[in-house]
Amino acid sequence: MVRELVINASLLLSALYVGTLLFRKPPQENSPWYSHALYGLQFGAAAVFLFAFHGNEEHGRLLCFHLTPIALGALHGTARSTGWAAAIAALFMAASGGGFAEAAETILVGAASAAVVYRMRRRAAWAAVTALSTAAPFATAWLADGGYGAGWGTALLFAACHVGAMWGADSFLRWDRTRSALMTEYTYLTQHDLLTGLLNFQTFQARLQSLLMEGRRVCFILIDCDDVKSLNTEQGFHTVDGTLQRVANLLRTFFSDALLLGRFGSDEFAVVIPAPADVAGRLADSLETHIPELADIRLAYGYAVYPDEEQDPSTFITLVQKRMLEAKRLLWLEREAHWLHNERLSAVGELAAGMAHEIRNPLTTVKGFLQVSKQNGYNVAEYYDIIMHEIKRMSDLTAEFLQFSKPTALKPMKLSIQDCVLAAVQLTESEITKYGHQLHIEAEEQPLYAFVEKDKIVQVLVNLIRNAIDAMAESSGTLSISVYPRGEYGLVDVTDTGIGISDDNLVRLFQPFFSTKSKGTGLGLSISQKIINEHGGYISVRSKVGFGTTFTIRLPLSDRLPV
Known part of the structure; x- marks a missing residue:
């Protein structure tokens, strides 16, 4: 008897292991019906396998763990996936002949387990479904045969082995789900940029190369956020990080049909979309108007259509990079011209203010002496030298100012x-x-x-x-x-x-x-x-x-x- 129980436990874990390889991701409540059906198939097939292997032997229903997969399906899946698992197992049992009691038992255990998991917390639900799947075979044997037949010793040994198998199988499934979640997270972290959630440079490059090798007609756009380094210095990296995140979210919105969307560098983004008919108009509308206004940053971008403009993938990527750099250079020249214009206006204002101040001082002196001379019959002889000195000072000042401001042609x-x-x-x-x-x-x-x-x-x-x-x-x-x-x-x-x-x-x-x-x-x-x-x-x-x-x-x- 111990040998049979060990074999059942081994078969149970083997069936569940194979099932986890085929159906790793459990469905959610809002998943399509076929997701629930496929996930339920994993546990239903395991139950059928165990029943077919050992369920029709003498005292087989007391030594068989065919209800354990159904209980596990309720703990790790959804009510619908549990229903599918129980239905698959029950149909096989009914079709195999002589298994109508076991089929009804499977349906009842599946429905009860799903209800228990829905109502209780996990530990209480585990204890309840374990007790349910342990007691059900004895209840079925009592009703069908009028007693246990195998005796209380067999019943207690089965119950102990079943609880152990249930615990082991449940631990295995929880471990596998944790491992799968960690692998999914690891894959995401190695392929995506942590700040924006877009594809990182290496992953984007690899997928872009694969996409171009397929020969699809696509438009590759390379985008640069203008003057991010000065923003980083003036406003701090937290502000710049927020700006980059806004740009990434806006790119998701305006390029919802993107085949690829990634962060190409510290302040660069890359987008691959199916080549539209009016690519220039669409890009100008989104990258020159809407996104810069919403993100409060100017964008320089370059693009090309593959394979219309270049058929070699490496040369095509280089072409887009060159066009983006040229757009970036033009934007830089425009910014520098604006800055120089403001500097010139500021310098002219300072010069004008300084010149006015320097001329006003001698003018004030001349005005004062002329007002005094009016009281003396306009006799300026006493103040003549001072007045002429101030006038000469103004003349010298204007001469020097002209020399300073007037461009001169050197004759070296x-x-x-x-x-x-x-x-x-x-x-x-x-x-x-x-x-x-x-x-x-x-x-x-x-x-x-x-x-x-x-x-x-x-x-x-x-x-x-x-x-x-x-x-x-x-x-x-x-x-x-x-x-x-x-x-x-x-x-x-x-x-x-x-x-x-x-x-x-x-x-x-x-x-x-x-x-x-x-x-x-x-x-x-x-x-x-x-x-x-x-x-x-x-x-x-x-x-x-x-x-x-x-x-x-x-x-x-x-x-x-x-x-």
């Missing part, structure tokens, strides 16, 4: 930088000596040639030297000028031992109309910077308060040979 010649430095020193040497400063010049012996307009470069050097003299006005100091090469540039350092420049003033030094001198216009360094930039070089400054300042001019060298 190949000259040595050392010659320009010596010319500037000759113009300022008397001022350096007058204030008791010392002058040191260190110049490269071999001439450093550059294409420059000499008068302009001398103007810059004279301005820097006079600024250095003013910085050392409180006491005598040392003015050092160095000329030397560095890479492709010739460098000129103008260093003083004056009071230095604070960090706050240092960042504003080249702004128009900014000056630390009471009589300065604030345009000298701006003009100097403009001249050096026009020569293809640049000017920089480093300073330390109390120790002095160094201005460095860098000019691109032509070569070191004379003309």
Whole structure:
């Protein structure tokens, strides 16, 4: 008897294992009828198999586990799948002859198990259906034969083995379902992007290649979210992640017919749709109007139709990437042009405000003296020098402003930088000596040639030297000028031992109309910077308060040979 019970338990687990291989996913209540039927077939076939193997032997119904699959079907499936399982098993039993009692028993156990599972929690339901499927064979034997026949010892042994088999089979099914769920989750995580839920790059590429190899006529669209990196810096990655999720959801909505939908990169998406008749109109409507408005971000995209435009899959994908990059470049140029336009407007406003401020001061002075002279019979002789000084100041200011704002056409010649430095020193040497400063010049012996307009470069050097003299006005100091090469540039350092420049003033030094001198216009360094930039070089400054300042001019060298 023990041998028969062990064989039944083994057959039960074997049948359930085969069934789980064929029907892994249990149906839901709203699943189609055939899903319930197929899942019920797994348990019904197991019950038929057990009954056919051992159910017609002597005392067979007490040793057979044919009701166990029906109970398990109720625990792991739905009421409808349990009904299908019981119906399949009952039909076979009835058709095999002599199994009408077992068929009725199977139907009743199936209906009762489904009702119990529907009403009770899982543990209570497990205990109830186990007791039901254990007691049912004895009840059937009592009604059919008027007693157990096999005795109480057999009944108790069967009950113990049946409970063990029920527990083992139920544990196996729960383990298999957990494993199946983990495998499904693992497959999803390895194939999808965690942020958007779309296909990741590798999976999208593989499926796209397979789709193209089939030769289907499709439209491949590559989409880039514009300027995401700056948004990440300005607003934080949480905001950018939310934007990318909105774009992904909108792509699902506007491309509900998509064959493939994936995240192609950090800020790129890819869509494959059946090629529509008016592909350009549809994409313009969704990717240039609706999605950018709803997601609050601009999109650059490129697309192509396969195999109309390219028949080789690899070349086709490259073609779409090139078109997307070109659209991205045009969008970038448009954004840069808009930014430059705003910068120009801002600069013009600042210049206008600065110019108005600088002209208003001398005008106020002239107005005041003219009002005073009215009381003295319009005698301006006493104030003539002051008025003329202020008028000259306005004239100089407007001249410098015109020089700063008006574009100039350079007429460069190949000259040595050392010659320009010596010319500037000759113009300022008397001022350096007058204030008791010392002058040191260190110049490269071999001439450093550059294409420059000499008068302009001398103007810059004279301005820097006079600024250095003013910085050392409180006491005598040392003015050092160095000329030397560095890479492709010739460098000129103008260093003083004056009071230095604070960090706050240092960042504003080249702004128009900014000056630390009471009589300065604030345009000298701006003009100097403009001249050096026009020569293809640049000017920089480093300073330390109390120790002095160094201005460095860098000019691109032509070569070191004379003309």
